[in-house]
Amino acid sequence: MPDTTDTPAPEEPHAGSGHATGGARGEPVSLDAPQFAVAARHPRRAEGAAAVSFFLSFLSFAAFGAAYWQAAPNDVLGISLGVGFAAFGVALVTWGKYLMPRGPFEEPRPQMATTPQERAEFVGDFASRGKVAIERRGALAKLMGAAGAVLGIVALFPLVRSLGPKPNGSMYHTKWRKGSRLTSIDGRAVALDDIEVGGIITVFPENDVGGALSQTVLIRVQQTGDVVTGPGKETWGPHGYLAFSKVCTHAGCPVGLYQELTHQLLCPCHQSLFDVDTGATPVFGPAPRPLPQLPLYVDSKGYLRAQAGFDEPIGPGFWYRGGSNGSPQ
Template sequence: MGNHSDGGPNDSGTVATAGQNEVEKFQDPGIPPHRLRLADTDPKAAKKAERQVALLFGISVVGTLIFLVAYFAIDLGQDSAIATIRLQNALLGIGTAFAMLGIGTGIVHWAKALMPDHEVSEERHAIRTEEDRQAAVRIVDDIVEETGIKRRPLIRNTLLGAVALAPLPALAIFGDLGPRPDDKLAHTMWAPENGKLKRVTRDPDGTPIKASDVTLGSAFHAIPEGLNELSEGKLNEKAKSVVLLMRLDPALLNPSPGREDWAYNGIVAYSKICTHVGCPVALYEQQTHHLLCPCHQSTFDLTQQCKVIFGPASRPLPQLPISVDSEGYLVATSDFHEPVGPSYWEREQHVLIPNS
């Protein structure tokens, strides 16, 4: 095949230089000399570093306690103020951040300041014999000894406390997985009361909306009549009932059979709650007639009964059937015919119409 000198390594660990008879050998660079840290030579510095590590683990414990206090002590009822909800969310976030950050930074500082930092190299080989296994056990014991965890009870105890408390926030959050929604999302305040249809009103002041107020291309955020007068459960009802009201050219609408009278002169109303994870669908593109959810960019086409045309949402937005009363005000002729919001296990049991 010929003798090729291309500057590549040969079997002896050397490099042949092209066009030359000289051979350059690789030199083992070895391990750089070890540099002692301040904590290695000064007992006071080592003690100070130990207290710093313990302080960081203590911060983790405090963060966990902040989370638990915020979760259990701040009672969020159906009529809790927005400020109270924001306060709890802020404390939950701060507590979780300190809990995780304290453990992470504490371990890193412990390793950098107190644990041995000698670089060691050795040949890698398979562990096969009993002697090798015993040697591996001794290595593990040596590592534990080198960490100093047996000689530094302050670090050991604070670390154990931080690690023991860290999972508690996650366990507490599991409580929010229940109870099941059952049919709560299948019923809203749009349902007629004693045969009286609910007027469509502006959000948030509750002013009734006339059909003449909704001009071509306009959009309204709307709530059912009487929502603002509720003394209990106002936020929950609003979360389920809020709709987007828009007017299109009636020729652009393509209602499926059974929905021909759900719109009034091109005015349509759809649930504002995204069917992906429940974010508010708040953006209306007038030129394309698309509704956009800002959370994960799910896009719904108004001309196709809010069919999903992009994004992770799997179902169209539920449509609210509307008409006008004798005074020209928009009214809901019935409740939604399917549950609003994201999917849940029993959802299909509460659908009154087939998905379009």
């Protein structure tokens, strides 16, 4: 049983009208009221705990200083600083929670809504002065409005004209052209025998190595013969080579993972899966369109080149990507 000798009898928690001490609402309260007693059952213990905690924080902050001076590793720095802050916080919270008046206290709260009279006075003042100062100067008000409106429109110019170029045609083309050499990231032109069956590398046109939009995956799916992925693409895959835009048609990530056994390309961002043999058509995940295919040929010296650029915009969709081949109408 807790010791109850010094505390008044318990009260109903929901008794709104009866106050234990201090009389009725609004009357003065003496500091002798039990609400001013400290909250702790054993104030000495709470004080001791807070003192220990402050001392610990004192030591930790000192340790942090020493650690910083000696260029200690991250964990020593952080633990000394963290323990210092945390102990300081524990001490302060202990102080506030256990060694201060336990309450409860209250303060009155006015209703937020104003009275009709308050509102009428405010609106009246505002409107009557406005009448004198503004309504009689209608032309001035209109001119001010016109000048402000022009400023508002003009202020948009730097936003729309300086931040960046207009898209124009750049959404529809990459740097791949007729005759572009397939070039690896280290700048070497890719020759016919560079990749074995099942191999994959990322290639660029020779004038845009590393380009974010012209990045293309080159896959060798078989040793010989043209790979045909669809009608009209009979000559696009010479000697077992296929090339597709590496920019995912879903959200633009590089489609970087090739599963050799199933001939599938996987985008690691949202797991769209493309079937290489049928022209990188999406077979799984959120990608809505195939990866555009780059038509290839082998030149007289045995290097791989592009027959033309991509025949549709690469990458994710956008508002102006209309029509069957994606060109603007």
